[in-house]
Amino acid sequence: MNLWLIPILPFAGFLINGLAGRRMPKAFINAVAIGSVLLSFAWVLKTLLAAGSLEQPLAEHYFTWIQSGPIHIGCDFAVDRLTAVMLLIVTGVGSLIHIYAIGYMEHEGGYYRFFSYMNLFMFFMLTLVLASNYLLMFVGWEGVGLCSYLLIGFYFTENFATTAGNKAFIVNRIGDFGFSLGMFLIFRQFGSFDFGQVFNAAASMPKEVGYGILTTICLLLLVGACGKSAQIPLYVWLPDAMAGPTPVSALIHAATMVTAGVYMVVRSHVLFVHAPIAMDWVAGIGLATAFFAATIGMTQFDIKKVFAYSTVSQLGYMFLGAGVGAFSAGIWHIMTHAFFKALLFLGAGAVIHGLHGEQDLRQMGGLWKHMKVTAITLLCASVAISGFPFTSGFFSKDAILSAAYERAPWIYWVGVGTAGLTAFYVFRAWFMAFTGKYRGDKHPHESPLIMTGPLMVLAALSLFGGFINIPRWLEPMFPEHGGENPVLVWTSAGVGMLGIFLAWVFYVRAPELPGKFASALGGLYRLVLNKYRIDELYNFLIVRPLVGGSRAILWRGMDAAVIDGAVNQVGARSRGVGAVLKLAQSGYIRSYAAWIVFGSVLLLLAVGLGGAR
Amino acid sequence: MAPAHAVPLNWYLILSAILFCLGIAGFLYRRSIITVFMSIELMLNAVNLTFITFSYHWKQVDGHIFSFFVMVVAAAEAAVGLAIILTIFKNRKSLEIDEISSMKY
Numbered sequence: 001m002n003l004w005l006i007p008i009l010p011f012a013g014f015l016i017n018g019l020a021g022r023r024m025p026k027a028f029i030n031a032v033a034i035g036s037v038l039l040s041f042a043w044v045l046k047t048l049l050a051a052g053s054l055e056q057p058l059a060e061h062y063f064t065w066i067q068s069g070p071i072h073i074g075c076d077f078a079v080d081r082l083t084a085v086m087l088l089i090v091t092g093v094g095s096l097i098h099i100y101a102i103g104y105m106e107h108e109g110g111y112y113r114f115f116s117y118m119n120l121f122m123f124f125m126l127t128l129v130l131a132s133n134y135l136l137m138f139v140g141w142e143g144v145g146l147c148s149y150l151l152i153g154f155y156f157t158e159n160f161a162t163t164a165g166n167k168a169f170i171v172n173r174i175g176d177f178g179f180s181l182g183m184f185l186i187f188r189q190f191g192s193f194d195f196g197q198v199f200n201a202a203a204s205m206p207k208e209v210g211y212g213i214l215t216t217i218c219l220l221l222l223v224g225a226c227g228k229s230a231q232i233p234l235y236v237w238l239p240d241a242m243a244g245p246t247p248v249s250a251l252i253h254a255a256t257m258v259t260a261g262v263y264m265v266v267r268s269h270v271l272f273v274h275a276p277i278a279m280d281w282v283a284g285i286g287l288a289t290a291f292f293a294a295t296i297g298m299t300q301f302d303i304k305k306v307f308a309y310s311t312v313s314q315l316g317y318m319f320l321g322a323g324v325g326a327f328s329a330g331i332w333h334i335m336t337h338a339f340f341k342a343l344l345f346l347g348a349g350a351v352i353h354g355l356h357g358e359q360d361l362r363q364m365g366g367l368w369k370h371m372k373v374t375a376i377t378l379l380c381a382s383v384a385i386s387g388f389p390f391t392s393g394f395f396s397k398d399a400i401l402s403a404a405y406e407r408a409p410w411i412y413w414v415g416v417g418t419a420g421l422t423a424f425y426v427f428r429a430w431f432m433a434f435t436g437k438y439r440g441d442k443h444p445h446e447s448p449l450i451m452t453g454p455l456m457v458l459a460a461l462s463l464f465g466g467f468i469n470i471p472r473w474l475e476p477m478f479p480e481h482g483g484e485n486p487v488l489v490w491t492s493a494g495v496g497m498l499g500i501f502l503a504w505v506f507y508v509r510a511p512e513l514p515g516k517f518a519s520a521l522g523g524l525y526r527l528v529l530n531k532y533r534i535d536e537l538y539n540f541l542i543v544r545p546l547v548g549g550s551r552a553i554l555w556r557g558m559d560a561a562v563i564d565g566a567v568n569q570v571g572a573r574s575r576g577v578g579a580v581l582k583l584a585q586s587g588y589i590r591s592y593a594a595w596i597v598f599g600s601v602l603l604l605l606a607v608g609l610g611g612a613r
Numbered sequence: 614m615a616p617a618h619a620v621p622l623n624w625y626l627i628l629s630a631i632l633f634c635l636g637i638a639g640f641l642y643r644r645s646i647i648t649v650f651m652s653i654e655l656m657l658n659a660v661n662l663t664f665i666t667f668s669y670h671w672k673q674v675d676g677h678i679f680s681f682f683v684m685v686v687a688a689a690e691a692a693v694g695l696a697i698i699l700t701i702f703k704n705r706k707s708l709e710i711d712e713i714s715s716m717k718y
Contacts, residue, residue, distance in 0.1 A: 587717030589649075589710055593640050 001047050003060050003077040003130060006087065009040040010122035017119065021112025033115035034098045037122055041091035047079065048088070054081050055476065059132060066135075073193055078132035081474055085331055086129040086263060089338045093255045094122055096454040100346050101247035103451035104353055114154060114245065121147035125256050129263065133193040134183050137264070141179070141228065144257045145172045151248040152241045164243040171237040175227015175261075182220030189213055199270040207274050218271050218278030221264065222285070229261030229315045232289045236535060238312055242304040246349030249304060254311050254345050255338040262318040262334055266327045269478065273325070283323025283407065287414055290316030292532075294421035298428065299529040301361050303348045306429045310385070311341055313422060317400055320415065326403030328478040332470035333400060336392035339465045340384040343458035344426070347378035350447040350455065351433060355440065361432040363440035370444035373452045375434045380459035382430050386423035387496040395466035398489045405488055416492045423499030431507035625666040632659035646698050646708045650691075657687050 013036030021029050051058050057080035066073040079087070098118060105114055121144060128140025145168075153165030183193065190198045208214050225231070230238035241253045252258070265272060265282060272279055290313045297309035314337050321330035352359055354371050368375050384391040387398065397419060405412035438444070446452070471478075506513050518525045527533065584595075632655060639652030661680040668676025702708055 585717045587714030589713070590641055593637075597637055597641070 001050065001058060001060065001079075002043075003047065003058070003079060004062060005043050006040050006047070006091070007123045007126035007130065009036045009043065010119040010126070012036060013119040014116045014123060017112050018116035021116060024112065026111060029112050029115055030102050033119055034095070034102065036119055037091065037095050037098050040122065040126070041095045044087045044091050048084050051079065051084075054079065054084060057083075057132075070191065071187075073133060073135050075136060076132040076194070077130040078195070079130065081477055082263075082266065082331065083129050085335060085470060085473070087126070089335055090122070090125050090129060090256050093338045093342050093458075094125075094251060096457055097247050097251040097255070097342060097346065100250075100349070100451050100454040101245075103448050104247055104349055105245065108245070110154065114151075117147055117150050117154070118248075118251065121151070121252060121257070125260075128260055132195050134186060134195070134198075135193045137267075138179065138183065141224075141260060141264075142176065144252070144260065145169065145176070145228070148172075148241065148252050148257055151252060152244040154244050154248065158243070161243040164237075164240040168237040168241050171234050172227045175224045175234055178220045178223025178227070179225075179264075182217050182224060185213065185217045185220065189217070195267070202270050202274055205274055207276060211277060212275075214271055215275040215278050218268070218275040219281060221268055221271070222278060222282055225261030225265050225319075226285065227261070228264075229258050229319070230289075230312050231261070231285050231316065231319060232292065235289060235293065235312045236538060239305055239308040239531070242302070242308050246304065246345055246352060249308070250342045250345035250349065253308070254341040258311065258315060259318065259334045259338070262315065262322060262330055265319070265322045266331055269322075269327050272322070279323050279325065281323070283320050283404075283411065286316045286319025286321075286323050287404075287411055288316070289313065290320060291414055291418045291421075292316075294418045294425065295528055296531050297425040298421060299525065302359050303351065303361050303364075303429055303433065304345070304359055306361070306425060307341070307344045307348060310344070310422065310426065311337075313418065314341065314385070317397060317415070317418075320404060320411070321400035324400075324403045324407040324411070326400055326478075328471035328474040329396060329399035329403055331474060333396040335468070335470060336384065336396040336462075336465055339392055339458055340381040340462040343377060343381035343455060343462050344385070346451070346455055346458065347374050347381060350374040350451055351378075353447055353451070354444045355442045358440055358442055361429060363442075364433040364438070365436040365440075366434070366438040367444055368434040370438075371446040373446060373455065377452070377455040377459040378430060378434075380462050382426045383500075384462040384465075385426050386500055387419055387493055388500075389493050390466070391463050392461070392466035394493060396470075398492055399471060401492050402485060402488055405485065412488065416495050419492050420495040420499040423496040424503045427500045427503035428507055431503060435508050436511065622666065622670055626663065629659045629662040629666065632656075632662065644710055646701070646710050646713075649710055650694055650698065653694075654687060654691070657683055 013032050016032050017024075017029055021032075047058075048054075057078045059076065059078040062075045062077070064072065065075045098115075101114070101118065105111055108114065124140045124143025124147060126140075128137055128144060131137040131140060149165045149169040152168050153162045155161040156165075186198055187193060190201045192198055192201075202214065205214065223234075227234045238253060238258065242249050244253070272282065293309045293312035293316060297306050297313060300306045300309060314333070318330045318333050318337070321327070321333060350371065351364065351367065351374060354367075354374070355364065358364070380391075384393040387394045401412050401415045401419075404415055506517075530536075586592075636652045636654075636656030636659060639655065640649055643649055643652065661683050664676040664680040664683070666676075668674065668680075698708070701713060705712065
């Protein structure tokens with residue numbers, strides 16, 4: 001089926017634009033960048049249509065990548081039902097965002113650079129989901145991290161952008177360290193990286209009660225997933241990653257790359273099912289992240305930061321779903337989240353574009369009059385993420401929450417509370433941006449069709465994408481849970497609507513209320529506003545000791561004192577010895593002759609006394 | 614073996630050693646480059662005498678050949694050395710060997 005074409009097409013786009021794009025007109029760059037992604041999307045569709053029901057995974061072996069003793073690692077791609085969903089999300093949403101980016105990046109410098117990085121990202125992301133062994137997946141995993149770094153630091157002349165890029169890269173290294181260790185353990189335990197072999201071997205193992213080898217593997221993989229998918233305690237890089245252009249935030253930091261951690265956990269579900277303790281960790285981290293990030297999202301004023309914390313929170317939901325065993329619900333939420341979160345970011349991008357770079361919600365307001373399409377499409381995304389009945393978020397979120405209820409009712413209630421917070425902060429942002437009076441001093445204008453077009457498509461998907469029943473499609477891989485409990489479903493939907501109502505009261509009906517609440521809560525409000533001071537805490541606990549220790553021990557102690565010291569001492573001692581020895585070079589011939597005579601006499605004496613024979 | 618009435622071997626060697634030491638002394642104590650140069654010749658010829666002595670004593674021709682080599686080298690050295698001395702005198706108007714000490718550290 002030539003699966004290799006799917007990632008190779010964007011890679012070709014990357015090469016062409018990266019090498020020749022600088023000298024080419026924009027139309028050429030557009031054609032290459034968007035064309036390659038669209039072709040890739042078309043090839044995914046063609047492949048999936050031809051493959052039919054995918055009862056058996058569609059596997060292709062290209063070449064042996066590494067062959068050394070017992071190690072045999074191939075360059076293998078495979079498509080099963082899970083991969084099919086991911087492929088459609090990545091190429092489909094990716095195509096829309098690429099098209100949107102034409103309009104958004106119109107006036108930006110480094111146009112070809114932007115699109116070549118975006119294409120490179122598509123290549124690595126598709127490699128990640130297509131790979132059928134852990135090592136090849138890791139290649140894609142690291143590659144998307146690289147592209148994320150490059151695109152966060154896209155405005156590399158700005159200090160905050162490069163800092164944010166470094167932060168994302170370094171925090172991800174911590175996660176990748178865990179992922180690598182997990183892979184090593186997998187190889188030690190199963191002697192292979194191949195998904196099929198590893199999972200077959202793991203399926204025959206008994207469920208672990210304590211902290212055994214499988215649990216260790218899963219916890220290490222979870223560290224990797226936490227880094228990539230921005231979960232506690234490694235979530236700190238994602239809000240800063242908003243320094244990149246908005247299409248990047250939509251594509252990489254909302255719709256696709258950050259879901260890679262969830263995908264990896266779901267892909268490794270055989271391992272996780274056999275390690276119940278690790279599952280509890282996944283669920284716990286997911287739940288904590290979902291709630292914690294939602295509270296921060298309520299207080300932010302940068303429209304992209306609101307949605308960034310919202311992404312962290314929604315990723316927490318996905319982890320929660322995977323952790324309580326509802327893997328298919330987690331993947332469903334990946335899909336719906338890709339729709340509405342990409343839309344939220346693209347809509348935010350349209351607002352920012354229309355306001356010439358303004359991101360502060362306090363400088364917006366009343367934009368409804370100026371950008372109706374953006375307002376309506378963002379409204380669609382907002383109702384979807386709030387779990388309004390029969391929108392996409394309603395289905396996927398309730399699938400997760402129902403599964404959570406079966407695990408333990410309190411998890412469900414925390415999840416429902418978070419859903420209320422979600423609805424509140426999203427509609428807070430919407431009301432602050434689009435209703436009331438305009439508070440800024442720019443001249444807002446609607447975005448061109450090339451930007452609003454993708455918004456409209458995504459709006460339709462956000463509203464109706466929930467009718468794509470992913471759990472049924474994935475049923476052969478992940479047996480479905482018991483039936484849905486209508487009481488639970490409507491409770492969570494009701495809480496979501498309560499959140500919307502409260503946001504309306506706070507920001508439309510009585511705009512003076514939020515200020516009163518903030519001053520009434522005082523310290524607590526400031527704590528949340530400052531993101532619980534986690535960045536400061538990390539700075540204090542990790543960054544500063546690390547930097548200080550490196551400076552004192554590694555630099556001044558090791559590098560300057562020991563290494564440089566040794567080299568300098570060798571040089572200085574040589575000069576000292578030379579300074580003494582050079583005195584023998586007097587320039588007086590007679591003194592040289594005297595030395596020769598002296599030496600000869602000494603030699604003769606030695607030979608004579610020692611006895612030459 | 615050497616004939617009984619012949620001059621003993623040691624005498625030649627002692628003479629040669631005396632000549633060589635005179636050469637060394639001249640090299641070390643005289644200041645004029647010309648004299649130093651002559652002292653070198655003296656040392657070379659002292660060595661030549663030793664070669665000839667042993668050649669005669671052992672009735673072998675090697676020593677003769679070697680002394681010819683030394684003479685050739687001495688002649689070549691004299692040519693080069695005198696040329697250098699001339700040049701030095703032209704440039705410095707002096708043949709004081711201690712004044713020619715610029716080749717140092």
